[in-house]
Amino acid sequence: MSDPRSRILDAAAAVFGRYGYRRSTMDLLAKAAGMSRPAVYQYFAGKEAVFHALGERLVGEVIAAAERARDARDLSLAERLYGVLTAKLDAVTGGFGPEARAEILGEAVEVTPALVVSFKERHTAILAEVLDGEPGLDLAAFPARNVAILLSGALTGIAQEAGEPGELRALLREHVDLIIRGLARPTT
Structure with missing residues:
Protein backbone atom coordinates (compact mmCIF):
# COMPACT_ATOMS: atom_id res chain seq x y z
CA MET A 1 0.00 0.00 0.00
CA SER A 2 1.32 3.44 -0.89
CA ASP A 3 1.97 6.16 1.64
CA PRO A 4 -0.94 8.56 2.29
CA ARG A 5 0.66 11.47 0.44
CA SER A 6 1.13 9.34 -2.71
CA ARG A 7 -2.39 7.97 -2.37
CA ILE A 8 -3.76 11.53 -2.26
CA LEU A 9 -1.75 12.51 -5.35
CA ASP A 10 -2.88 9.39 -7.23
CA ALA A 11 -6.48 10.23 -6.40
CA ALA A 12 -5.95 13.89 -7.27
CA ALA A 13 -4.79 12.99 -10.79
CA ALA A 14 -8.14 11.29 -11.42
CA VAL A 15 -10.20 14.02 -9.73
CA PHE A 16 -8.48 16.92 -11.49
CA GLY A 17 -8.64 15.01 -14.77
CA ARG A 18 -12.37 14.51 -14.41
CA TYR A 19 -13.48 17.80 -12.86
CA GLY A 20 -10.67 20.21 -13.67
CA TYR A 21 -9.02 22.33 -11.03
CA ARG A 22 -11.86 24.77 -10.35
CA ARG A 23 -14.61 22.19 -9.85
CA SER A 24 -12.45 19.87 -7.75
CA THR A 25 -12.85 20.16 -4.01
CA MET A 26 -10.97 18.87 -1.01
CA ASP A 27 -14.02 16.70 -0.30
CA LEU A 28 -13.74 15.08 -3.73
CA LEU A 29 -9.99 14.60 -3.29
CA ALA A 30 -10.44 13.05 0.15
CA LYS A 31 -13.21 10.72 -1.03
CA ALA A 32 -11.16 9.57 -4.03
CA ALA A 33 -8.18 8.90 -1.74
CA GLY A 34 -10.36 6.96 0.71
CA MET A 35 -9.55 9.40 3.49
CA SER A 36 -11.32 12.01 5.55
CA ARG A 37 -10.94 15.66 4.59
CA PRO A 38 -9.08 16.47 7.84
CA ALA A 39 -6.68 13.60 7.07
CA VAL A 40 -5.90 15.13 3.66
CA TYR A 41 -5.24 18.48 5.34
CA GLN A 42 -2.55 16.78 7.43
CA TYR A 43 -0.54 16.40 4.21
CA PHE A 44 -1.63 19.40 2.13
CA ALA A 45 -2.70 22.92 3.07
CA GLY A 46 -5.38 22.96 0.38
CA LYS A 47 -6.35 22.16 -3.17
CA GLU A 48 -3.67 24.42 -4.66
CA ALA A 49 -0.97 22.61 -2.66
CA VAL A 50 -2.26 19.25 -3.92
CA PHE A 51 -2.31 20.52 -7.51
CA HIS A 52 1.23 21.89 -7.18
CA ALA A 53 2.57 18.66 -5.65
CA LEU A 54 0.89 16.63 -8.37
CA GLY A 55 2.47 18.92 -10.97
CA GLU A 56 5.91 18.52 -9.40
Whole structure:
Protein backbone atom coordinates (compact mmCIF):
# COMPACT_ATOMS: atom_id res chain seq x y z
CA MET A 1 0.00 0.00 0.00
CA SER A 2 1.32 3.44 -0.89
CA ASP A 3 1.97 6.16 1.64
CA PRO A 4 -0.94 8.56 2.29
CA ARG A 5 0.66 11.47 0.44
CA SER A 6 1.13 9.34 -2.71
CA ARG A 7 -2.39 7.97 -2.37
CA ILE A 8 -3.76 11.53 -2.26
CA LEU A 9 -1.75 12.51 -5.35
CA ASP A 10 -2.88 9.39 -7.23
CA ALA A 11 -6.48 10.23 -6.40
CA ALA A 12 -5.95 13.89 -7.27
CA ALA A 13 -4.79 12.99 -10.79
CA ALA A 14 -8.14 11.29 -11.42
CA VAL A 15 -10.20 14.02 -9.73
CA PHE A 16 -8.48 16.92 -11.49
CA GLY A 17 -8.64 15.01 -14.77
CA ARG A 18 -12.37 14.51 -14.41
CA TYR A 19 -13.48 17.80 -12.86
CA GLY A 20 -10.67 20.21 -13.67
CA TYR A 21 -9.02 22.33 -11.03
CA ARG A 22 -11.86 24.77 -10.35
CA ARG A 23 -14.61 22.19 -9.85
CA SER A 24 -12.45 19.87 -7.75
CA THR A 25 -12.85 20.16 -4.01
CA MET A 26 -10.97 18.87 -1.01
CA ASP A 27 -14.02 16.70 -0.30
CA LEU A 28 -13.74 15.08 -3.73
CA LEU A 29 -9.99 14.60 -3.29
CA ALA A 30 -10.44 13.05 0.15
CA LYS A 31 -13.21 10.72 -1.03
CA ALA A 32 -11.16 9.57 -4.03
CA ALA A 33 -8.18 8.90 -1.74
CA GLY A 34 -10.36 6.96 0.71
CA MET A 35 -9.55 9.40 3.49
CA SER A 36 -11.32 12.01 5.55
CA ARG A 37 -10.94 15.66 4.59
CA PRO A 38 -9.08 16.47 7.84
CA ALA A 39 -6.68 13.60 7.07
CA VAL A 40 -5.90 15.13 3.66
CA TYR A 41 -5.24 18.48 5.34
CA GLN A 42 -2.55 16.78 7.43
CA TYR A 43 -0.54 16.40 4.21
CA PHE A 44 -1.63 19.40 2.13
CA ALA A 45 -2.70 22.92 3.07
CA GLY A 46 -5.38 22.96 0.38
CA LYS A 47 -6.35 22.16 -3.17
CA GLU A 48 -3.67 24.42 -4.66
CA ALA A 49 -0.97 22.61 -2.66
CA VAL A 50 -2.26 19.25 -3.92
CA PHE A 51 -2.31 20.52 -7.51
CA HIS A 52 1.23 21.89 -7.18
CA ALA A 53 2.57 18.66 -5.65
CA LEU A 54 0.89 16.63 -8.37
CA GLY A 55 2.47 18.92 -10.97
CA GLU A 56 5.91 18.52 -9.40
CA ARG A 57 5.56 14.75 -9.41
CA LEU A 58 4.43 14.72 -13.04
CA VAL A 59 7.25 17.05 -14.10
CA GLY A 60 9.78 14.82 -12.34
CA GLU A 61 8.45 11.72 -14.10
CA VAL A 62 8.42 13.37 -17.53
CA ILE A 63 11.90 14.84 -17.15
CA ALA A 64 13.29 11.48 -16.00
CA ALA A 65 11.72 9.71 -19.01
CA ALA A 66 12.98 12.45 -21.35
CA GLU A 67 16.51 12.12 -19.96
CA ARG A 68 16.42 8.35 -20.46
CA ALA A 69 15.41 8.88 -24.09
CA ARG A 70 18.12 11.53 -24.56
CA ASP A 71 20.77 9.19 -23.15
CA ALA A 72 19.75 6.12 -25.21
CA ARG A 73 22.74 6.35 -27.56
CA ASP A 74 21.89 3.02 -29.15
CA LEU A 75 18.80 4.64 -30.70
CA SER A 76 18.68 6.82 -33.79
CA LEU A 77 18.32 10.57 -33.53
CA ALA A 78 14.67 10.28 -34.58
CA GLU A 79 13.99 7.68 -31.88
CA ARG A 80 15.67 9.77 -29.17
CA LEU A 81 13.78 12.94 -30.17
CA TYR A 82 10.55 10.99 -30.39
CA GLY A 83 11.21 9.50 -26.95
CA VAL A 84 11.84 12.90 -25.36
CA LEU A 85 8.68 14.28 -26.94
CA THR A 86 6.43 11.31 -26.19
CA ALA A 87 7.41 11.47 -22.53
CA LYS A 88 5.60 14.80 -22.44
CA LEU A 89 2.80 13.82 -24.84
CA ASP A 90 1.93 10.71 -22.84
CA ALA A 91 1.77 12.73 -19.63
CA VAL A 92 -0.50 15.33 -21.23
CA THR A 93 -2.82 12.86 -22.96
CA GLY A 94 -2.97 10.38 -20.08
CA GLY A 95 -6.66 9.61 -20.08
CA PHE A 96 -7.91 13.13 -20.88
CA GLY A 97 -9.87 14.23 -23.90
CA PRO A 98 -8.74 17.35 -25.80
CA GLU A 99 -11.09 19.66 -23.88
CA ALA A 100 -9.93 18.37 -20.50
CA ARG A 101 -6.30 18.59 -21.65
CA ALA A 102 -6.68 22.23 -22.61
CA GLU A 103 -8.42 23.03 -19.32
CA ILE A 104 -5.85 21.28 -17.14
CA LEU A 105 -2.93 22.87 -19.01
CA GLY A 106 -4.55 26.30 -18.74
CA GLU A 107 -5.12 25.80 -15.04
CA ALA A 108 -1.54 24.65 -14.55
CA VAL A 109 -0.28 27.87 -16.15
CA GLU A 110 -2.55 29.89 -13.87
CA VAL A 111 -2.06 27.98 -10.59
CA THR A 112 1.60 26.90 -10.91
CA PRO A 113 3.21 29.32 -13.39
CA ALA A 114 6.78 28.95 -12.11
CA LEU A 115 6.55 25.16 -12.31
CA VAL A 116 5.24 25.34 -15.89
CA VAL A 117 8.01 27.71 -16.98
CA SER A 118 10.69 25.58 -15.30
CA PHE A 119 9.34 22.41 -16.91
CA LYS A 120 9.22 23.99 -20.35
CA GLU A 121 12.81 25.21 -20.02
CA ARG A 122 14.09 21.84 -18.79
CA HIS A 123 12.27 19.87 -21.49
CA THR A 124 13.45 22.25 -24.22
CA ALA A 125 17.03 21.95 -22.95
CA ILE A 126 16.84 18.15 -23.18
CA LEU A 127 15.58 18.37 -26.77
CA ALA A 128 18.40 20.78 -27.63
CA GLU A 129 20.96 18.40 -26.07
CA VAL A 130 19.73 15.59 -28.31
CA LEU A 131 20.15 17.78 -31.38
CA ASP A 132 23.36 19.59 -30.43
CA GLY A 133 26.45 18.08 -31.91
CA GLU A 134 24.53 15.48 -33.87
CA PRO A 135 26.55 14.67 -36.98
CA GLY A 136 24.65 14.97 -40.18
CA LEU A 137 22.47 17.89 -39.11
CA ASP A 138 22.86 21.38 -40.48
CA LEU A 139 22.35 23.45 -37.33
CA ALA A 140 24.26 26.51 -38.57
CA ALA A 141 21.14 28.33 -39.74
CA PHE A 142 18.86 26.72 -37.18
CA PRO A 143 20.44 26.47 -33.71
CA ALA A 144 19.53 23.41 -31.66
CA ARG A 145 17.64 25.47 -29.06
CA ASN A 146 15.47 27.08 -31.75
CA VAL A 147 14.68 23.69 -33.27
CA ALA A 148 13.87 22.39 -29.78
CA ILE A 149 11.45 25.29 -29.25
CA LEU A 150 9.76 24.51 -32.58
CA LEU A 151 9.47 20.82 -31.72
CA SER A 152 8.02 21.65 -28.32
CA GLY A 153 5.53 24.11 -29.80
CA ALA A 154 4.38 21.57 -32.36
CA LEU A 155 3.95 19.02 -29.58
CA THR A 156 1.63 21.43 -27.77
CA GLY A 157 -0.49 21.72 -30.90
CA ILE A 158 -0.54 17.97 -31.44
CA ALA A 159 -1.59 17.36 -27.82
CA GLN A 160 -4.60 19.63 -28.31
CA GLU A 161 -5.85 17.71 -31.35
CA ALA A 162 -8.83 15.42 -31.01
CA GLY A 163 -7.85 11.81 -31.32
CA GLU A 164 -6.63 8.80 -29.48
CA PRO A 165 -3.13 8.83 -27.97
CA GLY A 166 -1.90 6.44 -30.69
CA GLU A 167 -3.07 8.80 -33.42
CA LEU A 168 -1.36 11.73 -31.71
CA ARG A 169 1.84 9.71 -31.38
CA ALA A 170 1.70 8.99 -35.13
CA LEU A 171 1.36 12.72 -35.87
CA LEU A 172 4.31 13.41 -33.59
CA ARG A 173 6.39 10.73 -35.34
CA GLU A 174 5.67 12.36 -38.71
CA HIS A 175 6.65 15.76 -37.34
CA VAL A 176 9.95 14.47 -35.95
CA ASP A 177 10.76 12.79 -39.26
CA LEU A 178 9.91 15.98 -41.16
CA ILE A 179 12.16 18.11 -38.94
CA ILE A 180 15.08 15.70 -39.23
CA ARG A 181 14.76 15.56 -43.02
CA GLY A 182 14.70 19.36 -43.11
CA LEU A 183 17.85 19.60 -41.00
CA ALA A 184 19.81 16.87 -42.78
CA ARG A 185 23.01 18.12 -44.34
CA PRO A 186 22.87 17.88 -48.09
CA THR A 187 25.08 15.17 -49.50
CA THR A 188 27.44 16.18 -52.24
